[in-house]
Amino acid sequence: MSIDPAKPFISHLIELRKRLLYCLITLLIVFLALVYFANDIYQLVSAPLIKQLPAGASMIATDVASPFLTPIKLTIMVSLLLSAPLILYQIWAFIAPALYQHERRLMLPLLASSSLLFYMGMAFAYFIVFPLAFGFFTQTAPAGVLIATDINHYLDFVMALFIAFGVSFEIPVAIILLCWCGVTTPDDLKKKRPYVLVGVFIIGMLLTPPDIFSQTLLAIPMYLLFEVGILSAHFYAKKPRTKQVSKP
Template identity: 60%
Template sequence: MKTKPDPDSLLGHLVELRNRLLRCVIAVLIVFAALAYFARDIYALLAEPLLAVLPEGTSMIATDVAAPFFAPFKLTFIVAICLAIPYILWQVWQFIAPALYSREKKLMAPLVFSSTLLFYAGIAFAYFVVFPLIFAFFTSVAPAGVTIATDISSYLDFVLKLFFAFGLSFEIPIAILLLIWSGSVTRQALAEKRPYIIVGAFVLGMLLTPPDVLSQTLLAIPMWLLFEAGLWLSRFYQPKTDEPSQEQEP
């Protein structure tokens, strides 16, 4: 007779991890299936910031035969992952929560929730603020006689890189809070390194964005401001102590 693995054993943890990963995959597939019918509309919404500033008489093109089919579905799958992030993080939380002390749970729960909102905020900032500015700039500096006709696959790769860069950069306050809470660094030490942080923000902006000064600056300045926000919020978080909690969740 087949016995159920002990949940406290290594095999039990691996089985639970597998089950939660399967739930995450199923959740993404369900969201993707619900959005697949609207794939073309989703891509049209993504292309709106560029189409709004293209010169009259020009449009986007597809240089690959299969691009008109695969590009919208690729975007839809990524959108499905983004929409399923709260559920994915919930499954991650359910997996690690039993190993945390009560004080750690009270700290991590709001951080998981706020990190999700910050990631969405980074994507929204890129779409509503950055895209209109950089696309208007790019189209305005095109040399005379050059017809702007952006490939839909290239455009998708471009905006996804920016979405990832801005979504990741908006997690800076969470990273600072975790570093200070874990004792890896102090708030005073970070404040003293502010000039280096600002330079590092512009270097990361150069590495994470396409090679143009405008998008690099639009990423570096929010990163610096988010660093200041995380530094200010860190005064409300006490560093982690080495004393074990009186009780640990089973």
């Protein structure tokens, strides 16, 4: 009996389509559950700026459709972020059959921890960085300048910061993957601590307002996450192969 070589490939395509469909359904369900609260979600996200605005100042909408489209745009982004763990699980379910057992033991905890760290980075930006940053911006405005931030521009700004801080908090996951792949080792990373310390402060300078306090608030967590990544990488780093000496 002849075996059709295209059948395995077609079965993979069917499986991929099924997983993508699950992802879209998950995203749609979360969006439909949140869309009614779109304005409330935007008020929650804009609260750090509104609290820092001086008396008489407010946010504005310069486009006709912005009052409607901007909260919807934010709701779509929030739905994607909330659906991320389930979407990552679908990706995991698709690639897991092709992995070895030890690779599965590595990847599943990394997927869970990467989602948690990303959310922690966003929470850090919202509760710590935003109040300090917006307080700095509003207090340094020139005299006679009325602060009136466009709601769409504000959304683009905070989403960029959310993603930047979320990605920054993925440092332990990145270190574990690099050590597991053999690109580097925990011992090599320990030798680079002075460079990493300078680097996190440079990143803090680029992502935060130009004051040393805000830069330190980002640099210190990033460096601590670097140390956590080194400690965790010891459990996943590739062990050097011992050379066997042949007996004469």
